[in-house]
Amino acid sequence: FFDDIIVPEHALQEPSFYNEAEKLWVWKFDDNDMFMDLGEEIRLKVRQVRFPPPPTPAQMAAATAAAAANGNEPVLG
Numbered sequence: 837f838f839d840d841i842i843v844p845e846h847a848l849q850e851p852s853f854y855n856e857a858e859k860l861w862v863w864k865f866d867d868n869d870m871f872m873d874l875g876e877e878i879r880l881k882v883r884q885v886r887f888p889p890p891p892t893p894a895q896m897a898a899a900t901a902a903a904a905a906n907g908n909e910p911v912l913g
Contacts (some may be wrong), residue, residue, distance in 0.1 A: 843880060 845852075849863045855871070863870040872878060891899070 841880070847883075 861872040
């Protein structure tokens with residue numbers, strides 16, 4: 837249910853390294869290279885969740901005004 841989870845380098849399994857040729861992170865496990873392929877699912881343990889701060893009333897008003905100003909543009913969907 838998340839689209840963008842960022843795992844910092846220091847939180848990867850040990851030992852892990854970045855393979856420049858493949859442009860992927862690799863976990864060395866029992867003398868095997870386990871590539872962390874792009875687009876593939878991985879299992880992880882969430883330690884912290886950070887959400888952006890909620891908008892202030894002024895930011896909400898500005899967003900509403902911007903949406904109203906663009907109300908005559910065609911909408912795709």
